[in-house]
Amino acid sequence: MRAHALFLSLLPLVPFVTSRSTASTSDILPANFQPPQVWVNANQVRTINLEKSYPREAINTVIENVSDDPQTEYYLPFAGDVIANVGGLQVKDKKDPLKEGFSAELVELDSESSTQYYRLTLPPVAPKSSLTLSITYTLLSTLSPLPAKIPQASPQHLTYSLSAYIPSAYPTTKQRTRLRFPSTRVPDFTTVPRPATADTPEALDPDRQGPTFTYGPYPPLPAGAAHPITVRYEFTKPIPSVSLLERDLEVSHWGGNLATEERYWLENHAAALREQFSRLEYQKEGYSTTAQSSALKEVRRPLAPGAGNPYFTDAIGNISTSRFRPGDVVAKRDASWELKPRFPVYGGWKYAFKIGWDADLSAYIRRIASGSDHFVLKVPFLEGLKLDEGLQYKRAVVRVILPEGARDINFATAVPLANDEITIHKTFMDTLGRPTLQLTAVNIVDEWRDKDLIVTYTYPWTAGYRKPLTIAAAMISVFITVWIVGSLDVSIGRKTK
Template identity: 30%
Template sequence: MWKLLVFFAFLAVSRAAEDVNPNLINKNVVRTIDLNSQLVKISGTITIENTGKTPVNSYLIGFERDLVGSVSYIGVQESQKNPLKVSQVSVIGRGTSEQFYNVQLRQAIEPGKTSTIIFEVVLTKALNPYPTSIAQKDKQLVRYFGNHYFYSPYPTKTQKTEVLVSARSLENYSKLKPVSQSDSTITYGPYENIDPFSINPLTVHYENNAPFLTVTKVERTIEISHWGNIAVEESIEIRHTGAKLKGSFSRYDYQRDSNTNHHSIKSYRTILPALAHNIYYRDMNGNISTSSVKPRKDYIELELKPRFPLFGGWQSSYILGYSVPSYPYLFKKPSGEFILKIRLLDHIFDDMAVDEVETNIVLPVGVSDVKVKTPYEVKRLPDGVTYKYLDNLGRNVIRASKSNLVEQHIQDIEVTYTWKSHFLLHEPVLVSIALFFIFVVVIIYVRLDFSIGKPEHSKKE
């Protein structure tokens, strides 16, 4: 029995190991690591060379184990700006299974040829405040832990990395030669002949007073009406995830010298659709008036100010709602079906990090044959039914959730369904029937005499 188990284990390892093509090498890698916000944005180009005798149509991109959980988004495209399909796979590296991303190349790399791809990666929670607690007037320092080398299952001939930081004065950074610093840029390399799965710790300790504002949860409800309106409401919980505030908060010091409150969050900007109207913004205490709406050419800029400034460890919650006309989002296909294209997640603030989003799409009364297409993998929750005004049939609710999102996840979800136009008369008919019965009851009540005795004038007669 144990021999059989060993055989299947060996077979599984062999299949995973086959994902790493030994004929591929990274001829040249150029990386840029942007540390200017609360997100770590890694971008660059990879020149891939096929040294084998058969064409290759896939390539693996990997991350160190410490960073795998922080990967929120990865996008790869060819030099012609054509996005490539990326899927997560398991690969054997250093004797254990690791998570990699398999990139399907649009055109296979022929033997002896090269191809160049462009990649973009966004990491969340990859910057650690150090110290973890600071006073109200202190500056916020953070540390980034990475790798001097481009982590890859393939050997790399030459590579170069630039690290961009938000302050010219750095506390400290690792110095694997050759290394140089110019203003806010640290340049590592070029390094040559790097083995597969190579790791050499990179650390950067620097000042970063960018807003470390995280959306811990957002519940987004989208209500569709075939009368020409779409109502959107978002219940948002936010938290300052930077260095925690040490000691008590002084309102006097805060108002006297606001320039020293580097790491506090006083306000932030939300982007709404250009056709948004009936905008409202409230929290548990009611309407928040400290907000401003600024119409732009292609969008509406809404500046939101919480009731109190947010310091490290502080949190707040609020509700934001608005309406938009349905014609830019709801279309009728020649087959008679309707297709809804609307964002699964919308812009909340710049460089946002969202821990969890739950989107509920409330469809009109009488829909059938519902089909859902998502721009990326999401968790489909059980569909629900809700009842709105004058609903006796109920409305289908499409529910989906996803965790660890950033701005690159602002993409459309497509919902296709069948709906008959006579359902437009559903609510008017219900209103007419209700009014008819009310009038009948009133007429009966007025006509009938429920008194016990007769009036005096009737007795005299």
């Protein structure tokens, strides 16, 4: 089953246009594959945001069709050792950002190839015509602390390697790259000579203006041009990464309840401690107003105002300090979980836990029409933890467990998915089992936490009586069995008359 836009009667319920970047592969191309030279990048501007714990790149490019035929395919290159870390790739028309995004498909090349490609499918672009693309994506696990081990109270520095020239499979007429750092403390960076152009004199890049560095503009460059650079900047914050998030949403029509449980496997990719952890040094940091630390000291999980019946468990028991702050539906004040690990999570340390809560199902579900058996469920795909430094998810598995007897299941979401399937989840007193929509996303970040998941399904009114009838039948069977057993004569001796 594929994600798709819901039918017209549901449009008032869907506040977004469904777009999906697929990571599916097609035929294997040779390692020496070169995209047809039918495009020219007339102008490219790349902005790399390093203010969070993961880089976020945005490329605005004006592409011109220089062939004699209309073109619909544009290839976006990535280094072979980086392609597995690309996440959340979105491609849109810069002049019409509200329009549905263009599809992006990962092209499968021979494993020996040092360059991999995403193939973008565009609307037909006539010869000598142009199109302005807005390309955004994140790169997970690409920041490296240097030095890799630091004292407990020392500042942390990260390195990021890239090319001063924007990677492209086509010739580029003009380009520039901007890097935004969290502060002006950037002790090391690579300089690049910039030749003079008609608009700018000869200079030495980067051009530094506060926390923003600019490389370029550069004169025309051929396809595949590259100039490796590395920047090293201060980032004394944790680099949290969730290797796996399992998020279950269980729908109960009979109880009018939406039960949610989330299981996190969290790790800090910051610099490791050079010496053993000192509780005294850690306590001293708490009395300093200027002290910064790369340790993850606490996490907060916002919840909807109506959340109730919360629970929290560590992977090895309940040794963390947890506090639940209830919300207010009338005042529209969110509830929240506040979790403080027993030990701060320093670089290389891990922290696994699970949380759960209940919510009123009526806040998330609607009938398509009065008296109809068709329902629409609207829930957040990924709410997740809220951290100022950002959070990356290597793999997120979302399961929507529907009532037993639900059928005709469809869904729509703006989150790019790696896999989707329908499975069966069996629990207490089930007969056939509950249909479960399981969605898997990889390489996503906390910026996707506001995206919704829309699920439509049919649930006949008769299916609601399946479990009560099952329970009643089980109890009647027990009573009949007891009555039969009790009426049996198991005595050995002869009955007296």
